[in-house]
Amino acid sequence: MSVAVVTGANKGIGLAVVRALCQQFQGEVYLTARNEHRGNEAVETLRKEGLHANFLQLDVTNRKSIRNVRSKLSDRHGGIDLLVNNAGVSEECPELFPTPEEQMEAIMETNYFGTMAVYDTLKPIFNKGTRVVNVTSSAGLLSIVALWKTYNKEAALELKQRLGADDLGIIELNEIMWNYENTYRADNQGEYGWPVGGVSIKAPTPKAYVVSKLGVSALTRLQQKDFHVEQDIAVNHVHPGWTETDLSKKAEATNVRTLTPEEAAKTIIYASLLPPNTDVRGQLIWENGELVDWVNDTPTLPKLVMKEEYRQEYFATFNKQGTAHS
Numbered sequence: 030m031s032v033a034v035v036t037g038a039n040k041g042i043g044l045a046v047v048r049a050l051c052q053q054f055q056g057e058v059y060l061t062a063r064n065e066h067r068g069n070e071a072v073e074t075l076r077k078e079g080l081h082a083n084f085l086q087l088d089v090t091n092r093k094s095i096r097n098v099r100s101k102l103s104d105r106h107g108g109i110d111l112l113v114n115n116a117g118v119s120e121e122c123p124e125l126f127p128t129p130e131e132q133m134e135a136i137m138e139t140n141y142f143g144t145m146a147v148y149d150t151l152k153p154i155f156n157k158g159t160r161v162v163n164v165t166s167s168a169g170l171l172s173i174v175a176l177w178k179t180y181n182k183e184a185a186l187e188l189k190q191r192l193g194a195d196d197l198g199i200i201e202l203n204e205i206m207w208n209y210e211n212t213y214r215a216d217n218q219g220e221y222g223w224p225v226g227g228v229s230i231k232a233p234t235p236k237a238y239v240v241s242k243l244g245v246s247a248l249t250r251l252q253q254k255d256f257h258v259e260q261d262i263a264v265n266h267v268h269p270g271w272t273e274t275d276l277s278k279k280a281e282a283t284n285v286r287t288l289t290p291e292e293a294a295k296t297i298i299y300a301s302l303l304p305p306n307t308d309v310r311g312q313l314i315w316e317n318g319e320l321v322d323w324v325n326d327t328p329t330l331p332k333l334v335m336k337e338e339y340r341q342e343y344f345a346t347f348n349k350q351g352t353a354h355s
């Protein structure tokens with residue numbers, strides 16, 4: 030019996046992924062959520078649609094909760110065949126600008142360290158042929174680092190070089206992510222090359238989110254190296270496209286057409302159901318299904334332009350807050 034596990038699946042893209050897996054995955058599908066009530070409600074929604082998903086409580090920032098999921102899956106099935114690391118949070122930008130420290134910490138703990146913790150804890154029960162899909166974002170593209178607004182361009186380019194280096198290891202990657210958190214707390218992240226504002230102030234870009242997804246993408250490449258080709262385990266990262274969900278509510282402030290969660294789920298499903306002996310391993314899969322070289326490619330991103338009413342609101346907030354994090 031094959032087993033699929035999706036994190037952060039009570040709503041948004043995660044729920045759409047579970048819905049599609051219930052229809053296309055040959056085996057048991059586990060919808061997990063940090064909140065038991067919201068998770069059970071999502072399972073019930075699917076049941077009314079004639080679909081069957083199992084529920085397990087899983088908070089990606091809570092090691093005990095992750096270990097609990099591992100022992101339940103191990104007892105019931107012996108192992109798993111698909112892990113979709115989808116759970117994520119972002120800044121409430123531009124309304125909350127600059128991002129409070131606690132929000133930066135929640136973003137880093139959930140998106141980067143949470144993704145890593147779920148993978149590390151479940152890895153011992155991966156079956157041969159397991160597929161791992163880390164949901165990243167265009168915000169985490171390595172090429173964007175060169176466009177960051179920062180006070181130390183040289184340090185930003187050094188970060189870019191190290192994150193894309195073939196000899197990057199997990200200790201160095203974690204140190205880089207901790208450096209972001211620590212310099213953010215000291216309010217001098219810009220001096221270390223980290224972003225202090227959006228790529229373009231025409232449409233503010235969340236910053237901790239950008240760094241956390243950069244980490245997820247760098248991490249994916251390292252995780253793939255954990256396996257021999259014979260194990261046929263594929264760990265890929267997916268940019269699902271800009272999607273209308275609670276996380277991206279700022280989307281309504283711009284001109285860009287957003288996807289439905291069901292449309293966004295298609296690329297994640299593609300990465301989840303890669304055939305045996307696939308050579309798509311450690312790759313970034315773009316919203317259109319194309320493979321993007323995370324280190325060298327610069328895919329074209331939609332040009333975000335804020336609608337005039339939101340733009341005025343943003344600049345009013347920006348002016349009020351000064352330039353500390355802007």
Ligand SMILES: NC(=O)c1ccc[n+]([C@@H]2O[C@H](COP(=O)([O-])OP(=O)(O)OC[C@H]3O[C@@H](n4cnc5c(N)ncnc54)[C@H](OP(=O)(O)O)[C@@H]3O)[C@@H](O)[C@H]2O)c1
Nearest residue numbers: 037039041042063088089115116117166271272274276277
């Ligand atoms: N929407 C986009 O435009 C877009 C674009 C690129 C990538 N993504 C990525 O797609 C993924 C899904 O986002 P979404 O847009 O579907 O957002 P969403 O609707 O806000 O869903 C996020 C999900 O993550 C869960 N979550 C948050 N913290 C968690 C934790 N500590 N443990 C377990 N679950 C947690 C949320 O649970 P609660 O309901 O309990 O908060 C929710 O189920 C994220 O990784 C996001 O970065 C989204």
